Amino acid sequence: MVKFNRFTLDNGLRVIVHEDNTTPMAVLNILYDVGARDENPEQTGFAHLFEHLMFGGSVNIPSYDEPLQRVGGENNAFTSNDITNYYITLPSANIETAFWLESDRMLSLAFSEKSLEVQRNVVIEEFKQRYLNQPYGDVWLKLRPLVYKEHSYKWATIGKTIKHIEDARIEDVKAFFKKHYTPQNAIMVVGGDVNLEQVKQLAEKWFGPIPAGEKYHRNLPQEPEQHDERRETVTAKVPLNDVYIAFQMGARLDDDYYAVELLSDILSRGNSSRLYRSLVQDRQIFSEVHAYITSSLDKGMFVLEGKPLENVSIEQAEAALWEELEKVKTEAIPADELTKVQNKTESTMVFSEMSLLDKAMNLASFELLGDADQLNYETEKYLAVTAAQIKEVANNIFRKDNSSTLIYLAEQTELV
Amino acid sequence: MTNEPMTELNRTLAPDFKAIDNITLIRPEHKTLGNGCNIYCFNSGDQELVRIEWVFNNLRFNPAKPLLNMAVNTMLTEGTNTLTAAQIADKIDFYGAFLQVDYGYENSQVTLYSLNKHLHQTLPVIADLLTNSVFPEKELETFKRNQQQKLQVSLQKNDIVARRDFNKAIYGNTIYGLGASFDNYKSLQRDDLAAHYKLQYQPSNCSIIIAGKVDATALALITDTFDKGWTNGPITADTTQPELQAAAERFYFTEKSDALQSAIRIGTPTINRNHPDFQALQVLNTVYGGYFGSRLMTNIREDKGYTYGIGSGLGSFKQGGSFFIATEVGADVCKAAVTEIEKELNILKTDLVPAEELSLVRNYMLGSLLGSLENVFSHADKFKSIYFAGLDYDYYDRYADTVKNITSDKLIELANQYFHFDEFYKVIVGKY
Numbered sequence: 001m002v003k004f005n006r007f008t009l010d011n012g013l014r015v016i017v018h019e020d021n022t023t024p025m026a027v028l029n030i031l032y033d034v035g036a037r038d039e040n041p042e043q044t045g046f047a048h049l050f051e052h053l054m055f056g057g058s059v060n061i062p063s064y065d066e067p068l069q070r071v072g073g074e075n076n077a078f079t080s081n082d083i084t085n086y087y088i089t090l091p092s093a094n095i096e097t098a099f100w101l102e103s104d105r106m107l108s109l110a111f112s113e114k115s116l117e118v119q120r121n122v123v124i125e126e127f128k129q130r131y132l133n134q135p136y137g138d139v140w141l142k143l144r145p146l147v148y149k150e151h152s153y154k155w156a157t158i159g160k161t162i163k164h165i166e167d168a169r170i171e172d173v174k175a176f177f178k179k180h181y182t183p184q185n186a187i188m189v190v191g192g193d194v195n196l197e198q199v200k201q202l203a204e205k206w207f208g209p210i211p212a213g214e215k216y217h218r219n220l221p222q223e224p225e226q227h228d229e230r231r232e233t234v235t236a237k238v239p240l241n242d243v244y245i246a247f248q249m250g251a252r253l254d255d256d257y258y259a260v261e262l263l264s265d266i267l268s269r270g271n272s273s274r275l276y277r278s279l280v281q282d283r284q285i286f287s288e289v290h291a292y293i294t295s296s297l298d299k300g301m302f303v304l305e306g307k308p309l310e311n312v313s314i315e316q317a318e319a320a321l322w323e324e325l326e327k328v329k330t331e332a333i334p335a336d337e338l339t340k341v342q343n344k345t346e347s348t349m350v351f352s353e354m355s356l357l358d359k360a361m362n363l364a365s366f367e368l369l370g371d372a373d374q375l376n377y378e379t380e381k382y383l384a385v386t387a388a389q390i391k392e393v394a395n396n397i398f399r400k401d402n403s404s405t406l407i408y409l410a411e412q413t414e415l416v
Numbered sequence: 417m418t419n420e421p422m423t424e425l426n427r428t429l430a431p432d433f434k435a436i437d438n439i440t441l442i443r444p445e446h447k448t449l450g451n452g453c454n455i456y457c458f459n460s461g462d463q464e465l466v467r468i469e470w471v472f473n474n475l476r477f478n479p480a481k482p483l484l485n486m487a488v489n490t491m492l493t494e495g496t497n498t499l500t501a502a503q504i505a506d507k508i509d510f511y512g513a514f515l516q517v518d519y520g521y522e523n524s525q526v527t528l529y530s531l532n533k534h535l536h537q538t539l540p541v542i543a544d545l546l547t548n549s550v551f552p553e554k555e556l557e558t559f560k561r562n563q564q565q566k567l568q569v570s571l572q573k574n575d576i577v578a579r580r581d582f583n584k585a586i587y588g589n590t591i592y593g594l595g596a597s598f599d600n601y602k603s604l605q606r607d608d609l610a611a612h613y614k615l616q617y618q619p620s621n622c623s624i625i626i627a628g629k630v631d632a633t634a635l636a637l638i639t640d641t642f643d644k645g646w647t648n649g650p651i652t653a654d655t656t657q658p659e660l661q662a663a664a665e666r667f668y669f670t671e672k673s674d675a676l677q678s679a680i681r682i683g684t685p686t687i688n689r690n691h692p693d694f695q696a697l698q699v700l701n702t703v704y705g706g707y708f709g710s711r712l713m714t715n716i717r718e719d720k721g722y723t724y725g726i727g728s729g730l731g732s733f734k735q736g737g738s739f740f741i742a743t744e745v746g747a748d749v750c751k752a753a754v755t756e757i758e759k760e761l762n763i764l765k766t767d768l769v770p771a772e773e774l775s776l777v778r779n780y781m782l783g784s785l786l787g788s789l790e791n792v793f794s795h796a797d798k799f800k801s802i803y804f805a806g807l808d809y810d811y812y813d814r815y816a817d818t819v820k821n822i823t824s825d826k827l828i829e830l831a832n833q834y835f836h837f838d839e840f841y842k843v844i845v846g847k848y
Contacts, residue, residue: 022462025787060427065709070776071433072783074708089787096431104427121721128676129724129744135572209425237674239568271493272505281501281558287565307565340510347512347531350463354791 001376002359004189005196006367009203011212012184016363016372017199018191020356026092026192027357030102031364033187034180035082036157037220037298045159048079049123049168050176054086056115058105071097079157082297083368089357092193096202103206106186109177116170123165127158135238136408146230146404147246147301151223182213187367191360223248223299230404235411240287240307242408243317247302247397252295253369258381259389260293260397264302265341266333266390267291267324272340274324275306285312285320297369302397314407325398333387345382436782439816442795443809444625449643452620456799457635458627460792464532466628467793468638470546471525471800473655475616477591483600484612485591487559489524491609492517494555496548501555504541513538521591522657522734523804524616532634539641546617547646551609560601567598574672574679574845575744581668582681582843586738588661619646621653623803627796660685660736662841670845678750678846682757683740686834689732689805695818697730697739697834700827702777703769704728704760705741707784709776711760712741720756722749732805739834747847754842764831768824781819785812 004018039046054077055064068075073090088098131137140156148154159165188207190199226248249260268275268291279285289306304325308317352358366375444456474485493515494501508515511534516527526545530538570576580595587593624642626635662685687694698706705712705728712726726743745753769777788794802811 023790025790061430066776067430069707069709069780069783070430072436072779072786074780074784074787091434091436091783091786093434093436094431097433100427100431107427118718118721122717122724125677125722125744125746126724128746133574133676133744135569205425237572239572240565270505270509272502272509277502277505280562281555284558287562309561309565336510340506343512344509345512347465347514347529350465350531351514351529353463354461354465354793356790 002353002363004363004372006372007200009183009208011208011210012182013203013207013210014187014367015199015203016187016189016367017194017196018189018359018363019195020192020359023192023356024092025089025356026095026098026190026194027087027089027360028095028098028102029085029087029189029191029357029360029364030106031187031368032084032086032181033185033368034084034216035080036155037081037152038180038218039152039155041152041155042164043168043172044155044161044164045123045157046164046168046172046176047084048157048159049119049165050173051077051079051084051086052119052123053109053115053173054105056112056119057110058101059108059110061101061104062110064101064105067097068101073097081153081157083365085361085364087357087360095190095194099202099206102188103210106181106183106207107210109173111170111174113170116168116173120165120168123158124162127162127165131156131158135236136242139244139406142232142234143244143246143303143404143406146232146406147248148223150221151298152220153223153296153298178213179216182216183207183210184212184215187364189360189364189367191363192356220298226402229400231407232405233407233409235409238408238410240310241314241317241410242307243305243314243321244406245304245318245321246404246406247399247402249293249300249302249397251299252297256389256393259385259393260302261295262338262341262345262382262385263328263390263394264291264293265344266328266337267304269341269344274328275304275321278324279306279320283320284309285317289321314409318405325394328394329391329398333390335387338385338387338390342383342385346379349379435779436786439782439786439789439812441789441798441809441812442792444796444799447639449619449639451643451646451648453622453624453642453646455624455626455639456796456803457630458625458792458796458799459630460627460795461629464629466530466532466535466626466630466634467796468528468530468542469525469625469796470542471523471623471625471804472616472621473653474519474522474524474591474657475612476654476656477594477658479589481603481608482591482594483596483604484608485524485616486519486596487604488551488609488613488616489517489519491551491555491559492526492545492549494559495550495552496544497550498548499541499544501552504545507541508538511537515541532629532631535634535637539637543641543646549613549617551606551613553606556604556606556609560604563596563601564598567596567601574675574677575742577670578679578681578843578845579742581670581845582683582740582841585663585665585668585841585843586660586683586685588663590658590660592660592733614649615651615653618648618653620648621655625796625800627792657734660733666839666841668841668843669848671848672846675747675846677744678747678844678848679742679744680750680753680757681740681742681843682754682840683738684836684840686730686737686739688734688737689801689807689811691737693830693834694730694732694737695815696822696826696830698815699777699781699819699822700764700830701728701730701739702781703773703827704764707777707780709780711763712757715760716743716745716753716756720749720752722746722753722756734805750844750846750848758837761831761835761837765828765835769827771824774824774827778819782816785816
């Protein structure tokens with residue numbers, strides 16, 4: 001149970017306060033309701049590039065990191081296809097420094113040309129390090145456009161191409177800030193060794209004067225239902241063949257989301273899961289195999305991935321995956337197996353309460369979904385799922401004409 | 417002269433802040449069982465859960481059979497004489513618990529995360545792993561094959577290859593310098609694993625570290641399970657490690673003609689945690705490459721944009737330590753990056769760290785220490801760092817004291833004593 005209070009400032013900034021006096025630390029987490037899905041198709045990678053620029057100085061404070069480190073704080077941020085999230089942890093006695101820093105960059109950035117130039121280079125190096133210079137690193141650059149034809153999930157957060165990063169101009173940066181980085185587009189969670197009155201006073205003082213800005217109304221093209229089997233094969237400098245099968249699934253707020261997540265757990269969570277036991281241990285088809293979902297705010301992906309053993313053909317590997325999917329579509333899921341994945345989910349929720357930052361991020365995410373308090377009802381939603389519901393979602397999702405298969409073929413090279 | 421209105425907020429001025437002066441660490445309750453196993457218990461927290469770690473010293477490295485510590489540890493979950501791998505996984509997962517096996521250079525461990533209410537069901541599984549593991553032939557073959565597949569992928573990653581080459585160069589033919597080969601995996605034998613297991617996984621070579629809501633009932637349950645019926649074998653484990661042996665050659669370049677980035681790893685053997693200068697060297701390392709605002713990050717990422725990330729670090733082992741710099745940079749700027757790495761190192765030897773920067777680093781390091789104590793698990797982690805190095809809690813007092821009081825003069829002295837770039841080992845994988 002994560003207790004909290006919440007209030008909204010006149011400019012629309014939503015604030016959640018979670019008091020946890022077992023720690024001497026405080027956390028300030030700000031979620032901006034903007035992700036790669038909100039980008040212009042000709043300027044992809046912008047939300048993430050922008051996240052980097054948020055550390056390049058704000059209108060009144062030339063350096064963001066230095067004053068924070070000076071008071072014993074640390075920070076980081078991440079960008080996804082849906083959101084951009086910034087967080088600070090610091091000794092609670094110095095919490096006002098976090099308000100000062102975060103409010104100034106919500107007010108306005110410095111928009112320095114030098115910062116843009118350097119961060120363009122840093123992001124290009126990140127693009128190379130994580131997506132191009134790694135075996136299988138470009139999988140999301142290939143898989144997303146296979147699964148999504150209309151929706152902006154068709155590009156990865158890093159962007160479609162390095163060219164889009166290279167072309168970013170300071171005017172684009174300013175426009176993006178004006179459009180998305182407003183109080184009414186943000187959710188702030190303050191947690192740890194703090195109290196509600198103190199947070200109210202500090203929030204009014206530092207964030208209260210920021211103009212509300214214009215409300216951003218999201219209007220993205222929705223992805224139509226898939227009715228064609230899609231496939232792409234690439235030959236690449238990778239050491240082993242690799243099979244990806246991605247399916248379209250529902251959105252995070254759909255009623256059947258919980259059943260779909262438990263379905264992925266049954267297939268792939270831990271060493272007692274079906275794919276591991278059957279395809280790695282018993283039948284010895286794959287050296288590793290995984291199933292996971294993207295939990296996207298719009299229509300998501302259910303992904304299967306496996307590296308077949310060297311004596312196994314791609315056709316055999318694919319067929320073995322489909323056999324497991326057929327089983328879950330046609331046979332009843334034993335009660336013990338369902339209880340197992342539900343118990344695992346329940347204890348995961350309890351363990352996540354050990355981390356202050358996790359609690360703060362979770363509260364922000366659930367507030368974005370509509371109500372932070374729903375975090376406290378998650379477990380019971382998983383526990384309410386029935387075996388019949390899981391079988392039903394398996395039948396809805398695991399259709400050939402809802403699948404996108406991406407095959408990596410290893411270019412034949414000698415071993416090191 | 418006019419008075420500023422009270423409502424005017426001066427956003428250019430940083431709010432007042434307080435330095436951190438008091439860091440309190442939770443210390444464990446200790447008891448030794450009849451079989452020689454040591455239990456350390458951290459009882460704190462609101463959630464009805466515990467983390468229990470069974471930590472064993474690794475056996476002395478045997479160059480002829482280099483993977484035994486790792487293989488035995490990794491295969492503990494693969495079957496006992498009463499449970500199959502599948503049954504072990506089922507039992508643990510059914511009760512919503514998490515079971516991990518991990519190995520390092522010096523220790524191997526089993527970790528259980530469990531809700532207190534399920535300890536009755538989960539603890540006997542661990543007891544079974546520690547006393548009755550059999551390393552079944554079929555699972556061993558699967559392990560050998562899958563590890564070789566993973567190795568094939570790893571060897572395509574420049575940063576991993578650079579780390580392997582670097583460790584080999586500065587630690588030599590020891591457990592620290594080992595980069596596993598395909599042949600090492602192929603030559604694993606079931607009998608060797610079983611013999612190694614018998615020697616290493618004895619109660620006298622085990623420390624149990626418990627953190628969470630450990631009430632009397634939970635503690636009694638753990639004590640009972642791992643005292644009665646768990647006995648030592650006839651031979652005591654040899655857990656000493658051979659001396660580190662750095663190579664004569666100091667430059668290693670592996671060319672990858674199609675690399676977009678080059679991995680760089682540069683460093684040297686140095687003192688370990690047990691040396692009186694270690695804490696001071698940690699401060700110097702932080703200034704140089706130990707945090708986001710470090711000199712390396714500021715120059716090579718934030719000013720030049722050569723990389724997504726660069727950092728330096730200190731390693732500490734029983735027989736010695738290491739200091740290293742690691743990064744991946746654009747292939748076309750690799751030489752320039754190495755030049756900047758050297759330049760920043762030499763500045764530490766000639767120019768005093770300005771007072772302003774040093775005070776920032778002091779506060780940052782103390783804040784990090786405080787922030788690393790997130791929950792009772794972190795207090796147990798802090799204990800492990802000193803306990804397995806043979807140190808006492810004074811270590812953290814000295815750490816806080818050094819961070820608060822070290823002078824810029826002392827840092828210059830240390831840089832001159834410990835950092836000689838010409839003698840550093842340099843590894844490049846990619847283009848140079």
